[in-house]
Every structure is written in structure tokens, then in C-alpha cells.
Amino acid sequence: MAKDILHNWEKKSKEHRKQYQQFLKKADKNKTLKRLPVLHDEAFENVNCLECANCCKNYSPRFKTPDVKRISKYLGMKESAFIDTYLRVDEDGDFVVKTSPCPFLNNDNSCHIYEQRPSDCARFPYTDEDVFIKRQTLTLKNSEFCPITYYVLEKLLEG
Structure with a gap:
């Protein structure tokens, strides 16, 4: 079932963008937030980030002062x-x-500084927190390159 949802996800995420946008605008925030942790965990069970690493290959997290201090x-x-x-x-x-790609991305898609990575990396793709609803533009952007975000949105649309 999960593999069916993920089949050709990049193309489907672009096709479903308007549906995602409408859902996020109209969604019952509290009801959606209650569903996110379960969907987040389910998505991570079905998607191996080390096979993808699109986030590390194409985008950068913000490095806040505590991140800079810790990593340096x-x-x-x-x-x-x-x-x-x-x-x-x-x-x-x-x-x-x-x-x-990120200079800390290894050839096997693992992270050289994983245990010390920026908080943005640790929290990404925000599918288990209110950022998912509050920052809809970010969620929509993430759905086009992150199969986890796509998966959670698809499950939310299912009801």
C-alpha cells in the first residue's frame, strides 16, 4: 500500500499541489496536528532518507548560532x-x-556531522509539528522534493 502511494511521487506531488494547498487552507488545525505524529512515523517507516537525500543535495538548512558553535x-x-x-x-x-550538495553529505548519502547536525536538519521535514500547517508555502515546496512530506499530505487527503 505505501509503495503504491510512493510510486511516481515526484510527478504526483506536482499534480496534487492545488489539492494540498486547498487542504492546508481549510484543514481543522487541531485535528490535523493530532494526526501528524502517527503519519510522520508511518512515512519514515516507508521512506529511507539515505536512498533520497534530496534535501541535502539541493537545499540548505539555516545554521543558527548554537548550530555554528556546536558543529565548529x-x-x-x-x-x-x-x-x-x-x-x-x-x-x-x-x-x-x-x-x-551539502559539504557534509557523504557519498552514501549519510551525514558526516549527523550527531551534531543543524536543528533544521534534525527537524526536517517538519511533518510532526505545527510548522507543517503554519508555513504552508514551505510544506508545499517540501512536498515536491521530499517523499516524506508528499506521503503525509497524501494520507491527510485520504481522510
Whole structure:
């Protein structure tokens, strides 16, 4: 059943974008938030992130100050050297990686700094928190490159 939902998901996510948008606008927030943890866990049981890594290959998390401090310490670098080597400031004023794919992405799609990764990475794709409903534009964008977000939206549409 789950494999059927995920079959050709990239194409279907684009085709269903309007449905997702309508659902997110009209959804009963509390009812939806109650369903998210179960759907989130179910999606992660059916999708292996190490087979995908689209998020790491094409996008950057925000590196907040605690992330910069923790990761630079882990790598044995001064914070300024870490920033100079790996990060840039984006149009929103946030630190993001300079290059895609992420410089910490290994050849097997694992993360070199996984235990110390930025909080954005640890929380991604936000399918078990209110960001999913509150930041609808982000959820819609994520549905086009993240099979987990797609899966959760499809399950929500099923009712």
C-alpha cells in the first residue's frame, strides 16, 4: 500500500499541489496536528532518507548560532573559520551552506556531522509539528522534493 502511494511521487506531488494547498487552507488545525505524529512515523517507516537525500543535495538548512558553535567545536575549528569555509548569508540574513550538495553529505548519502547536525536538519521535514500547517508555502515546496512530506499530505487527503 505505501509503495503504491510512493510510486511516481515526484510527478504526483506536482499534480496534487492545488489539492494540498486547498487542504492546508481549510484543514481543522487541531485535528490535523493530532494526526501528524502517527503519519510522520508511518512515512519514515516507508521512506529511507539515505536512498533520497534530496534535501541535502539541493537545499540548505539555516545554521543558527548554537548550530555554528556546536558543529565548529565538533570539527575542531574556530567558529569564524567554520563560517568562512562552509557558510554564506542568504537573502533572509541566515547562514546557509555555500555549496550544493551539502559539504557534509557523504557519498552514501549519510551525514558526516549527523550527531551534531543543524536543528533544521534534525527537524526536517517538519511533518510532526505545527510548522507543517503554519508555513504552508514551505510544506508545499517540501512536498515536491521530499517523499516524506508528499506521503503525509497524501494520507491527510485520504481522510
